[in-house]
Amino acid sequence: xxxxxxxxxxxxxxxxTRFGEVPVIDDVSFSIAPGEILGxxxxxxxxxxxxxxxxxRLMPEQGIVTSGSIRLSGEDLVFxxxxxxxxxxxxxxxMVFQEPMTSLNPVFSxxxxxxxxxxxxxxxxxxxxxxQAVELLESVKIPLPSRRVNDYPHQLSGxxxxxxxxxxxxxxxxxxxxxDEPTTALDVTVQAHIFELLHDLRDQTGTSIVLITxxxxxxxxxxxxxxxxYAGRKVEEGPVEEILTNxxxxxxxxxxKCVPHLMETISLERQDLxxxxxxxxxxxxxxRNECLFAPRCSFVENRCLNQRPLDSERSTDxxxxxxxxxxxxxxxFA
Amino acid sequence: xxxxxxxxxxxxxxxREEHPLVETARMYLRNYxxxxxxxxxxxxxxxxxxxxxxxxxxxxxxxxxxFTKPGEQGFIxxxxxxxxxxxxxxxxxxxxxxxxxxAAALLSVFIGITIGSLSGFYRGWVEEVLxxxxxxxxxxxxxxxxxxxxxxFGASLPVITFAIGIVSWTAVARITRAEFLRIRELEYVTAxxxxxxxxxxxxxxxxxxxxxxxxxxxxxxxxxxxxxxEAGLSFLGLSDPNVMSWGAIMGNNRQYILLExxxxxxxxxxxxxxxxxxxxxxxxxxxxxxxxLRKR
Numbered sequence: 001x002x003x004x005x006x007x008x009x010x011x012x013x014x015x016x017t018r019f020g021e022v023p024v025i026d027d028v029s030f031s032i033a034p035g036e037i038l039g040x041x042x043x044x045x046x047x048x049x050x051x052x053x054x055x056x057r058l059m060p061e062q063g064i065v066t067s068g069s070i071r072l073s074g075e076d077l078v079f080x081x082x083x084x085x086x087x088x089x090x091x092x093x094x095m096v097f098q099e100p101m102t103s104l105n106p107v108f109s110x111x112x113x114x115x116x117x118x119x120x121x122x123x124x125x126x127x128x129x130x131x132q133a134v135e136l137l138e139s140v141k142i143p144l145p146s147r148r149v150n151d152y153p154h155q156l157s158g159x160x161x162x163x164x165x166x167x168x169x170x171x172x173x174x175x176x177x178x179x180d181e182p183t184t185a186l187d188v189t190v191q192a193h194i195f196e197l198l199h200d201l202r203d204q205t206g207t208s209i210v211l212i213t214x215x216x217x218x219x220x221x222x223x224x225x226x227x228x229x230y231a232g233r234k235v236e237e238g239p240v241e242e243i244l245t246n247x248x249x250x251x252x253x254x255x256x257k258c259v260p261h262l263m264e265t266i267s268l269e270r271q272d273l274x275x276x277x278x279x280x281x282x283x284x285x286x287x288r289n290e291c292l293f294a295p296r297c298s299f300v301e302n303r304c305l306n307q308r309p310l311d312s313e314r315s316t317d318x319x320x321x322x323x324x325x326x327x328x329x330x331x332x333f334a
Numbered sequence: 335x336x337x338x339x340x341x342x343x344x345x346x347x348x349x350r351e352e353h354p355l356v357e358t359a360r361m362y363l364r365n366y367x368x369x370x371x372x373x374x375x376x377x378x379x380x381x382x383x384x385x386x387x388x389x390x391x392x393x394x395x396x397x398x399x400x401f402t403k404p405g406e407q408g409f410i411x412x413x414x415x416x417x418x419x420x421x422x423x424x425x426x427x428x429x430x431x432x433x434x435x436x437a438a439a440l441l442s443v444f445i446g447i448t449i450g451s452l453s454g455f456y457r458g459w460v461e462e463v464l465x466x467x468x469x470x471x472x473x474x475x476x477x478x479x480x481x482x483x484x485x486x487f488g489a490s491l492p493v494i495t496f497a498i499g500i501v502s503w504t505a506v507a508r509i510t511r512a513e514f515l516r517i518r519e520l521e522y523v524t525a526x527x528x529x530x531x532x533x534x535x536x537x538x539x540x541x542x543x544x545x546x547x548x549x550x551x552x553x554x555x556x557x558x559x560x561x562x563x564e565a566g567l568s569f570l571g572l573s574d575p576n577v578m579s580w581g582a583i584m585g586n587n588r589q590y591i592l593l594e595x596x597x598x599x600x601x602x603x604x605x606x607x608x609x610x611x612x613x614x615x616x617x618x619x620x621x622x623x624x625x626x627l628r629k630r
Contacts, residue, residue: 095528097528098521099521103524107544108539152354165525171529
């Protein structure tokens with residue numbers, strides 16, 4: 001495995017709430033190689049978005065990194081100055097957000113918004129930046145880019161706006177692109193186009209992509225490696241084929257069972273969709289020394305309620321944090 | 335290939351709506367009283383700018399006996415207590431009145447936007463300090479405070495403008511702050527940050543343009559209240575003696591209000607119509623810019 005481009009080690013982020021300090025990201029480690037696509041999966045409220053905001057250092061004010069490191073090409077972002085972070089954002093590391101309808105500034109044309117990033121980071125002149133903006137719109141496959149460059153966000157459809165967001169994020173050819181549920185707000189058909197676009201752009205520019213999603217199907221389509229998060233913790237990590245064919249953590253198994261067409265490839269006989277009973281625990285439970293998935297797990301043991309399961313390597317590159325799996329080597333998921 | 339072309343025609347299909355400004359203008363024109371206000375206001379502005387060139391009688395020059403009745407000796411509105419032509423005073427006074435009103439409103443909008451945007455953007459102790467200052471200015475008796483300023487620094491146009499502006503910016507500051515508090519949490523601000531935008535860019539280019547509609551409405555209404563304020567100061571005698579304004583006409587002739595009340599009626603009427611027109615324009619803008627109030 002090549003040297004990691006971005007490596008997050010033992011990252012813990014606490015939120016100050018009225019229940020005291022609660023770890024919304026609890027001792028999470030992962031890394032991403034140049035040109036790799038990593039999927040981060042989990043339900044809402046599991047800390048996926050907070051992880052990406054922590055990397056960008058754009059967390060809400062009540063969030064504080066208490067331990068761990070975030071290294072981008074060796075530089076620790078946790079201790080970087082605010083000015084340095086501004087220089088990195090957009091230039092080395094960029095983000096695409098969930099809601100394309102609201103993530104563009106409504107009062108400027110899309111061309112001006114792309115050009116702004118280029119003039120700020122690369123010192124291009126107005127006219128050079130504008131030319132580049134047209135090229136960028138072309139590279140994200142927006143038809144008639146020289147006309148569209150003058151359009152305002154409200155004149156574009158959701159899919160087009162997300163393309164513009166991607167163009168802005170990739171304007172300065174960053175090394176890492178964090179895509180936070182980039183297709184959740186879009187139609188399924190548009191989703192396929194956006195994924196295709198991200199794949200193509202990765203192949204052309206070698207940008208690493210962190211894809212955050214709640215949908216195992218998207219991961220199967222896009223990612224090369226997967227990290228599954230639950231209640232602020234990493235519960236499983238590994239190569240995508242390995243995770244899909246041999247999920248070890250009951251939560252991962254549940255997520256896979258929720259996806260219709262994926263199931264058929266796993267087992268033809270099982271046709272019913274299964275839900276994971278229960279919901280993500282309330283934030284005040286985060287950080288307890290127990291398995292936070294235990295209340296929803298059908299394999300729960302005494303130990304799960306008394307001690308937090310630790311990461312253990314099941315096979316090369318395949319980590320999971322589950323007591324039950326650790327004791328008996330057989331597949332729990334029959 | 336066919337798949338590709340099919341999608342591009344689909345995406346080309348126009349999602350175009352009108353430009354927001356065009357839509358606002360359309361909403362505005364639908365409101366008859368607002369259009370009326372705009373017409374009256376434009377007339378007043380045109381008369382104030384061109385009138386003095388056409389009707390060139392000096393408003394300070396004694397032209398006939400004092401208290402000439404309207405219509406006598408060819409003086410349409412008569413003369414004041416010094417025998418000066420009232421029509422000339424009204425026509426020449428409009429320019430000064432409007433200028434003071436606009437300048438004072440501009441000043442208070444400038445102060446208000448600065449204070450409001452800084453406190454709304456940075457929050458924390460900046461907000462605490464600036465908002466306490468705002469509250470301090472809010473509880474000051476405004477007329478008294480500006481009278482003190484004019485009394486201290488002399489009754490000249492810049493001082494009067496400053497005195498009006500310095501007491502009326504609090505509403506703009508509070509509106510601006512409220513808009514900043516709302517907009518700074520929106521996704522496009524975070525998105526802007528995520529590509530490395532500086533704070534000054536976020537304030538000036540991202541948040542402020544989106545916060546403008548209610549500020550524009552408030553600024554318009556403030557021109558009206560500044561005109562009233564100026565008239566109030568002038569009525570109490572705190573006007574620049576070297577220039578003629580509507581308020582000054584009233585102030586000059588104040589002592590004769592019971593004897594020859596019609597003299598005060600003309601400038602009063604001029605002020606009334608102007609402020610009314612400005613209020614109608616402001617209300618019209620408010621309805622056109624604020625989509626929540628539109629469907630009433």
